[in-house]
Amino acid sequence: xxxxxxxxxxxxxxxxxxxxxxxxxxxxxxxxxxxxxxxxxxxxxxxxxxxxxxxxxxxxxxxxxxxxxxxxxxxxxxxxxxxxxxxxxxxxxxxxxxxxxxxxxxxxxxxxxxxxxxxxxxxxxxxxxxxxxxxxxxxxxxxxxxxxxxxxxxxxxxxxxxxxxxxxxxxxxxxxxxxxxxxxxxxxxxxxxxxxxxxxxxxxxxxxxxxxxxxx
Amino acid sequence: xxxxxxxxxxxxxxxxxxxxxxxxxxxxxxxxxxxxxxxxxxxxxxxxxxxxxxxxxxxxxxxxxxxxxxxxxxxxxxxxxxxxxxxxxxxxxxxxxxxxxxxxxxxxxxxxxxxxxxxxxxxxxxxxxxxxxxxxxxxxxxxxxxxxxxxxxxxxxxxxxxxxxxxxxxxxxxxxxxxxxxxxxxxxxxxxxxxxxxxxxxxxxxxxxxxxxxxxxxxxxxxxxxxxxxxxxxxxxxxxxxxxxxxxxxxxx
Numbered sequence: 192x193x194x195x196x197x198x199x200x201x202x203x204x205x206x207x208x209x210x211x212x213x214x215x216x217x218x219x220x221x222x223x224x225x226x227x228x229x230x231x232x233x234x235x236x237x238x239x240x241x242x243x244x245x246x247x248x249x250x251x252x253x254x255x256x257x258x259x260x261x262x263x264x265x266x267x268x269x270x271x272x273x274x275x276x277x278x279x280x281x282x283x284x285x286x287x288x289x290x291x292x293x294x295x296x297x298x299x300x301x302x303x304x305x306x307x308x309x310x311x312x313x314x315x316x317x318x319x320x321x322x323x324x325x326x327x328x329x330x331x332x333x334x335x336x337x338x339x340x341x342x343x344x345x346x347x348x349x350x351x352x353x354x355x356x357x358x359x360x361x362x363x364x365x366x367x368x369x370x371x372x373x374x375x376x377x378x379x380x381x382x383x384x385x386x387x388x389x390x391x392x393x394x395x396x397x398x399x400x401x402x403x404x405x406x407x
Numbered sequence: 408x409x410x411x412x413x414x415x416x417x418x419x420x421x422x423x424x425x426x427x428x429x430x431x432x433x434x435x436x437x438x439x440x441x442x443x444x445x446x447x448x449x450x451x452x453x454x455x456x457x458x459x460x461x462x463x464x465x466x467x468x469x470x471x472x473x474x475x476x477x478x479x480x481x482x483x484x485x486x487x488x489x490x491x492x493x494x495x496x497x498x499x500x501x502x503x504x505x506x507x508x509x510x511x512x513x514x515x516x517x518x519x520x521x522x523x524x525x526x527x528x529x530x531x532x533x534x535x536x537x538x539x540x541x542x543x544x545x546x547x548x549x550x551x552x553x554x555x556x557x558x559x560x561x562x563x564x565x566x567x568x569x570x571x572x573x574x575x576x577x578x579x580x581x582x583x584x585x586x587x588x589x590x591x592x593x594x595x596x597x598x599x600x601x602x603x604x605x606x607x608x609x610x611x612x613x614x615x616x617x618x619x620x621x622x623x624x625x626x627x628x629x630x631x632x633x634x635x636x637x638x639x640x641x642x643x644x645x646x647x648x649x650x651x652x653x654x655x656x657x658x659x660x
Contacts, residue, residue, distance in 0.1 A: 198654050201614065201617055203654075276581035276622040276625070283513070284513055285508055286481050288481055288483050289482075290632035292578075292633075293629055365647060367648030
């Protein structure tokens with residue numbers, strides 16, 4: 192297992208681990224969105240979906256532990272990389288001008304990451320470590336219908352969009368995939384993916400805040 | 408020929424451990440036909456005549472091919488022109504009355520020797536670590552004995568265009584040297600002569616880069632935008648590929 196150790200110690204290895212964990216987390220996000228979309232089909236469908244999910248028993252626990260591990264790997268590696276990068280230029284420039292390579296997404300990666308981390312904790316406190324006997328549709332309406340929490344969700348999900356707008360393209364580059372023929376498709380595809388996923392999620396707090404009939 | 412006058416804020420630092428600061432100078436009349444380094448020469452002539460210490464800066468060929476010159480002008484390594492070294496940057500790209508802040512390339516792995524002069528020997532150390540091919544001498548092989556696709560030769564040449572100036576490190580928000588290492592790894596791995604040592608090379612050069620204290624690549628793409636030779640980050644993806652292949656599948660450690 193020495194090779195894993197030396198892989199993790201190297202800069203390129205750490206980036207590939209960020210990329211692989213980021214890819215799996217993006218896939219999770221996508222399936223989470225598919226699940227959430229059931230809420231647009233009405234109250235009964237959404238409650239039945241949640242019921243079905245909870246009845247899967249141990250499978251859910253295994254999945255949750257896997258997810259937690261992925262998050263921890265992504266967050267801890269991200270923090271190590273952030274600190275190493277700060278240390279690589281102890282004296283800063285007096286004038287900072289972009290050459291035109293950076294995007295809003297790439298510039299803010301550590302900060303949007305931190306926002307997402309706080310968001311996940313708030314999200315889990317509200318929906319995971321809570322009384323599961325309340326039907327999920329009511330939970331969503333009650334919690335996300337509160338202006339402060341609903342707006343916090345929308346804000347955090349915008350941070351997710353920004354994070355993904357760089358991350359989804361970047362993960363291919365970090366794993367060595369960069370091809371003249373597919374670069375345009377990849378860049379645009381990554382942007383479209385992050386915006387669509389973001390909008391899909393944001394629709395839920397927006398409906399909970401402004402729609403009278405959502406999940407009723 | 409027209410003339411412009413500039414306000415220059417130049418980083419002055421006596422030695423590696425001395426504190427540095429930006430000093431302000433008036434350029435006096437500068438011909439727009441001058442190069443950036445000639446503008447600094449004019450300033451230095453005047454400072455010398457006034458009995459002051461001239462600004463130390465690196466330069467050699469002044470033709471844009473040696474990689475010796477380079478400073479950060481208003482936050483951009485080699486100044487604002489694309490694919491242009493500082494010595495090939497002409498003063499016609501600036502306007503009368505502009506203020507230019509001129510700083511040395513900054514990175515933990517690049518020690519400031521004096522003013523704008525920076526020790527970039529870290530780049531040489533990475534080449535020594537693996538940026539070569541080992542060929543035992545013998546009879547000269549026939550030129551076309553090993554067929555190389557034209558596209559590979561072109562791509563290898565594009566990567567080999569790196570002049571080792573260090574602008575990629577200076578431009579990177581993380582002071583990473585990935586574009587430099589990627590250019591050399593790409594140059595050699597695209598050609599059959601580089602194949603026998605490709606795994607060893609990728610591992611050793613990345614290891615050396617990490618030990619020298621360069622940062623990690625976070626795909627900000629600033630390096631390729633700053634590179635005076637227009638080297639693409641496609642080479643960084645190739646380095647990632649070469650490294651991961653070597654680290655996971657090769658028998659090298």
